[in-house]
Each structure stands twice: as structure tokens, then as C-alpha cells.
Amino acid sequence: MPSSPCEKEEWGAKAWDFLCNLRSGSPLIQCITNFVSMDLMANTLLAAGASPAMIHALEEIPDFTPHVHGLCINIGTLTPQWLPSMKAAAIEASRSAKPWVLDPVAVSASPFRLQACNELVDLKPTVIRGNASEILALSNGFSGPNKGVDSNHSSMDAVEAAKSLAQTKGTIVAVSGAIDIITNGTQVVGVHNGVPMMQRITATGCAVTALISAFIASNVEHPFEATASALAVFGVAGELGMSKANGPSSLRNHLIDSLHVLDRSTFLSHVRISDL
Numbered sequence: 001m002p003s004s005p006c007e008k009e010e011w012g013a014k015a016w017d018f019l020c021n022l023r024s025g026s027p028l029i030q031c032i033t034n035f036v037s038m039d040l041m042a043n044t045l046l047a048a049g050a051s052p053a054m055i056h057a058l059e060e061i062p063d064f065t066p067h068v069h070g071l072c073i074n075i076g077t078l079t080p081q082w083l084p085s086m087k088a089a090a091i092e093a094s095r096s097a098k099p100w101v102l103d104p105v106a107v108s109a110s111p112f113r114l115q116a117c118n119e120l121v122d123l124k125p126t127v128i129r130g131n132a133s134e135i136l137a138l139s140n141g142f143s144g145p146n147k148g149v150d151s152n153h154s155s156m157d158a159v160e161a162a163k164s165l166a167q168t169k170g171t172i173v174a175v176s177g178a179i180d181i182i183t184n185g186t187q188v189v190g191v192h193n194g195v196p197m198m199q200r201i202t203a204t205g206c207a208v209t210a211l212i213s214a215f216i217a218s219n220v221e222h223p224f225e226a227t228a229s230a231l232a233v234f235g236v237a238g239e240l241g242m243s244k245a246n247g248p249s250s251l252r253n254h255l256i257d258s259l260h261v262l263d264r265s266t267f268l269s270h271v272r273i274s275d276l
């Protein structure tokens, strides 16, 4: 549904303010993530103005996690050895009232992964962000053949699954895709930013999940709006980067550069967030 000019301006201004809060506060974000995404995730957080720390040893969680502003947990290269760290960090974040985000990468790939994800969801993430196939699988408890870490569904196919997951688990759910969907179980918002070539760079989904962690850590009173804002900022950076890129490899660099230099008027002229 196209947004009215007033609605568009309100969302744009809000999203820009949330980015300013992130830049001025420079939140410390702990990421327990897959080996593929560590570099892009850390560079995305730095370009946005946050401070990333990829710290995942179980022995370090009690010392380190109480001091972070936000936490990002991503099961992309999950092994039984990593799961206890993820759970301990999630428990510590909840105990110290720090927001945290779960990225259920390839959740349907195996019963082990689905079970691990369900256990993490029970630890009450502030936000779950996945692609459409992942949110459909997590919401429906489906484990079976899918397209690995990539999606073979459109985000719009997962609106009802996302709402149901948000309602039953009491969390915010974000489904990325051509239109990013954000829901708390009742309200549903769409972000119409980004370019299709973002799917041709590995770990862009992981990176935007980390960016959501930084946005909600910097705007703790408004996790729903901050989640939509993070997706819009990342999408706009992708659009600006695409105007200079020749393909996925240069887009990756130009997206990071665009995120770093993003200014208010450029952002406001590109942002497209609306109620669905």
C-alpha cells in the first residue's frame, strides 16, 4: 500500500532520528555469529557508528555480556559446541534487560537446527529477523528441504506466519526481501528500500540483523520502529551503493561507504516505510 506524504515524512524523520541516536551513542554490540558473516557484520556496524565485538567463548559470557548494549545471535554455522554460548548470552542479556536479536539462518535445514532455534526463541529475543523461508519454517515448526541459507519464498508469503510467530512468542518479527515486513503481531509495516543485488552478496541478511541490534540498543523504548528504521537505512545504503557499483563485489564496498556517509536529506529522499 503506498504511504501518504504525511506518513512517509513521519517515518522518515523518525528513522533518521534513530540513526542519529545510534551514531551519537555508539552502542557496543556483541555478535555470536557464523564464520561467513563476521567481516561484513562488523564492518556494517562500524560504518553505521556502532562498536562490534565478535566474542563467543562460553567462559567469557559472564564477564563480557553484562557490559554490552545489545546482542546479536546468528545460527548460520551452528555446532553443538556453540549453542551453550548462545543460550548463556541470551539469558544474560535478558537478565540485564539488554535487547537482543535472533537470526534463524537455514532453520529448517535439520531437526538439530530447528530444535536449537526453538530453544533460543524460548529465551525471548526482542526481535527475530529472517528471510521468508526461515520465518515460514520457524513459525510452522517445519524442518525439511529448503534452499539452505537463501529464501525460495517472497516476503509477502510470510506475513501471516510472521504475525503468528510474533503473537505466540511475544516478539517482533522482521521478514527481509523485496519488501521487508516488520510485525509485532498486530501492527504490520513494510520497508520498500533495497536492491535485488543485495541478495547476491553473502551475509547481507546477517549484517542487517546486526544493524537491527544496534538500532534497538540505541532506541530501547521503541524496538518496533527501530527495527523498521534499521531495515530502511540498510536498504537506502544499498540503493545508493548500487548507483556506483558494477556488481556484487563493488556493491558490498559501496553499501558500506554509503552507510558511513549517509546524510539526512539523501536519506529522507529515498526512505520508503509504510503501514501494510
Ligand SMILES: Nc1ncnc2c1ncn2[C@@H]1O[C@H](COP(=O)(O)OP(=O)(O)O)[C@@H](O)[C@H]1O
Binding pocket: 130, 131, 132, 149, 150, 151, 176, 177, 178, 179, 180, 193, 194, 195, 196, 197, 198, 199, 203, 204, 205, 206, 208, 231, 234, 235
Ligand atoms: N529483491 C530485493 N529487493 C530489494 N532488497 C532486497 C531484495 N532481496 C533482499 N533485499 C535486501 O537484502 C537484505 C538481505 O535480505 P535477504 O536476502 O532476504 O536475507 P538473507 O540473506 O538472510 O536471505 C535486506 O536488507 C533486504 O531488504
Ligand SMILES: Cc1ncsc1CCOP(=O)(O)O
Binding pocket: 034, 036, 037, 076, 077, 105, 149, 150, 201, 202, 203, 204, 205, 206, 207
Ligand atoms: C552461506 C552461509 N552458510 C552458512 S551461514 C551463511 C551466510 C548466510 O548469510 P545470509 O543469511 O545473510 O545470506
Ligand SMILES: [Mg+2]
Binding pocket: 105, 106, 130, 131, 149, 205, 206
Ligand atoms: Mg540469512
